[in-house]
């Protein structure tokens with residue numbers, strides 16, 4: 001990274017299509033500089049690394065927010081002695097009270113400053129907070145279009161109530177606290193198990209199990225056969241199927257799950273897995 005000649009700077013939660021435009025302006029020998037605010041929950045921490053081949057370094061906002069424009073540039077030049085190009089977006093701000101903009105970068109930095117114009121989709125500006133809002137209303141297709149990839153969460157496997165396999169369908173239960181949870185409900189998903197390289201078609205439930213013990217669960221039922229998942233799984237959201245619901249009996253829940261499976265299978269059939 002010390003050898004990098006160009007960098008892109010930002011929070012980069014989501015690594016969405018706007019962020020990707022910035023990465024497109026980087027040279028081969030570049031680093032992505034993530035400023036961590038502590039709020040990233042679309043691609044928390046190192047999850048960002050799945051969405052770019054450039055190396056990433058992480059700076060804590062609290063460690064740099066007090067810097068003046070001059071100090072910030074000096075700090076970057078110390079980290080990247082060969083720095084020639086800085087890539088930021090049209091709305092990039094830094095320093096105390098977000099006082100400095102790309103214009104200040106242009107004045108203060110003796111190399112090239114590339115400013116990426118606002119990236120929009122269907123006239124709507126693409127931003128992490130909008131993706132969060134879409135996920136919270138279950139608009140998976142909208143969120144995925146902004147992201148440029150499927151919204152994906154990762155978690156370690158936890159044990160469920162133990163009634164799924166016996167009474168309903170077998171599910172992999174995960175705990176993924178660092179990630180934003182989409183709206184409660186049932187989704188057509190793709191699930192990757194442990195270190196497998198491929199994703200399985202699946203149907204997933206996110207929410208409080210209001211029909212059974214009321215506890216919060218994220219669980220995935222694999223559609224293409226029995227699997228065993230030991231440590232962790234990734235769930236990639238493709239489509240919202242229905243709201244979370246309280247059923248009067250396990251039998252009714254079982255029937256609803258059967259329908260969910262049929263819908264998910266149909267929707268996922270068209271995808272290249």
Ligand SMILES: Cc1cc2nc3c(=O)[nH]c(=O)nc-3n(C[C@H](O)[C@H](O)[C@H](O)COP(=O)(O)O)c2cc1C
Nearest residue numbers: 160161162163164205209210211212221244245260
């Ligand atoms: C496709 C699918 C849909 C589900 N829908 C609901 C639902 O609408 N309401 C609900 O209370 N639980 C729902 N569940 C969760 C079940 O209540 C849960 O699988 C069951 O409680 C067994 O949990 P266990 O795996 O921890 O044993 C759903 C589960 C799956 C796999």
Ligand SMILES: Nc1ncnc2c1ncn2[C@@H]1O[C@H](COP(=O)(O)OP(=O)(O)O)[C@@H](O)[C@H]1O
Nearest residue numbers: 010011012018088089091092118119126127128
């Ligand atoms: N829609 C967009 N178009 C162009 N640049 C963007 C867009 N969204 C973010 N950027 C740029 O990407 C970098 C990271 O921005 P960040 O604030 O983390 O993204 P967001 O606004 O999505 O939360 C910044 O340099 C920012 O200006």
